[in-house]
Amino acid sequence: MAEQIGTDPGTVVLFGGRSEIGLATAARLAAGRTVVLAARRPDDLADSVAVITAAGADRVVTVGFDADDVDSHPGLIDRLIAEHGPIGIAVVAFGILGDAARAETDVAHALQIAHTDYYAQVSVLTLLANAMRARHSGTLIVFSSVAGVRVRRANYVYGSTKAGLDGFASGLTDALAGTGVRLLLARPGFVIGAMTRDLMASGVKPAPLSSTPDEVADAVVRAYHRGRATVWIPAALGAAAFALQFVPRAIWRRIPR
Numbered sequence: 001m002a003e004q005i006g007t008d009p010g011t012v013v014l015f016g017g018r019s020e021i022g023l024a025t026a027a028r029l030a031a032g033r034t035v036v037l038a039a040r041r042p043d044d045l046a047d048s049v050a051v052i053t054a055a056g057a058d059r060v061v062t063v064g065f066d067a068d069d070v071d072s073h074p075g076l077i078d079r080l081i082a083e084h085g086p087i088g089i090a091v092v093a094f095g096i097l098g099d100a101a102r103a104e105t106d107v108a109h110a111l112q113i114a115h116t117d118y119y120a121q122v123s124v125l126t127l128l129a130n131a132m133r134a135r136h137s138g139t140l141i142v143f144s145s146v147a148g149v150r151v152r153r154a155n156y157v158y159g160s161t162k163a164g165l166d167g168f169a170s171g172l173t174d175a176l177a178g179t180g181v182r183l184l185l186a187r188p189g190f191v192i193g194a195m196t197r198d199l200m201a202s203g204v205k206p207a208p209l210s211s212t213p214d215e216v217a218d219a220v221v222r223a224y225h226r227g228r229a230t231v232w233i234p235a236a237l238g239a240a241a242f243a244l245q246f247v248p249r250a251i252w253r254r255i256p257r
C-alpha cells in the first residue's frame with residue numbers, strides 16, 4: 001500500500017470544525033480538495049471557512065455535527081459520502097478539556113468529559129473505519145495526548161479518556177492493517193492554544209515540551225505523508241513519556257498539570 005501514502009483520494013472532513021489543531025491540520029491537507037467542516041453551530045464557521053479557503057481548497061462545505069448525539073452519526077457520515085463523495089482523510093479533532101477539579105466530584109461533568117472525549121470518538125471512528133474499509137482507502141487522524149500515556153492525578157478524568165482513546169485507536173490501527181486504510185495517532189503534549197487558554201489564565205504554566213497548534217499540525221501532516229502510525233509532538237516527548245512510566249507513584253501523584 002506504499003503508493004497510497006499521503007495521497008488518499010476523496011474529501012477531507014474535519015470533525016470539530018472550529019478546533020484550533022484540527023483546523024491547522026486540515027488547512028495543510030486542503031489544497032485542491034473538497035473540505036467538509038463538521039461542527040456545532042455550522043452557520044457560525046466563517047473564520048474556519050476562510051482559513052481552509054485561503055489554504056487552497058477547491059470547495060469548503062459546512063455541516064452540523066454534535067459529537068454527543070451519537071445516534072446522529074451514522075446518518076451524518078452516510079450523507080457526507082452521498083453528497084460529497086468518499087472520505088479520503090478524516091481529521092477527528094473534537095474534544096473538551098473540562099474542569100479537572102469539578103470533574104472529581106461532579107458526576108455529570110465527569111460523564112460529559114467521558115462522553116465527548118471517549119464514547120463519541122469510538123462512535124465516529126468506528127463508522128469512519130467501516131466506510132473507509134469498504135473502499136480499501138482512507139486515513140483517520142486521531143488526537144490522543146501525553147495526558148493519557150500515564151494518567152496524572154491533576155487531570156485524571158480527561159487523562160483517562162485519552163488513555164481509553166489511545167488504546168482504542170492503537171487496536172483499530174492493528175485491525176486496519178492490510179485493509180488499505182490507515183490511522184495516524186497523534187500524541188501532543190501541552191498545546192498553547194484555545195483549549196488551554198482558560199487554564200493558563202488561571203495561572204497554570206505550560207508544561208515542559210509544550211507546542212503550538214501550528215507545530216502540532218506540521219508534525220501531523222509530515223507524519224501523514226511519511227505513512228507513520230504514531231507521532232509525538234514534539235518528537236522528544238516520546239522518550240520523555242517512556243521515562244515518566246518509571247517515576248515512583250508517591251512523586252507522580254504530586255506532578256502538577
Ligand SMILES: NC(=O)c1ccc[n+]([C@@H]2O[C@H](COP(=O)([O-])OP(=O)(O)OC[C@H]3O[C@@H](n4cnc5c(N)ncnc54)[C@H](OP(=O)(O)O)[C@@H]3O)[C@@H](O)[C@H]2O)c1
Nearest residue numbers: 016018019020021040066067068094095143145191194195
Ligand atoms: N490543546 C491541547 O493542549 C491538546 C493536547 C493534546 C491533545 N489535544 C487534543 O487535540 C484535539 C483538538 O484540540 P484543540 O486544541 O484543537 O481544541 P479546541 O481548539 O478547543 O477545539 C476543540 C473543538 O471540539 C469541539 N467540540 C467539543 N465538544 C463537541 C461536541 N459535543 N460536538 C462537536 N464538537 C465539539 C469544539 O467545538 P465548539 O467550537 O462548538 O465548542 C471545539 O471546536 C482534542 O481532541 C484535544 O483533546 C489537545
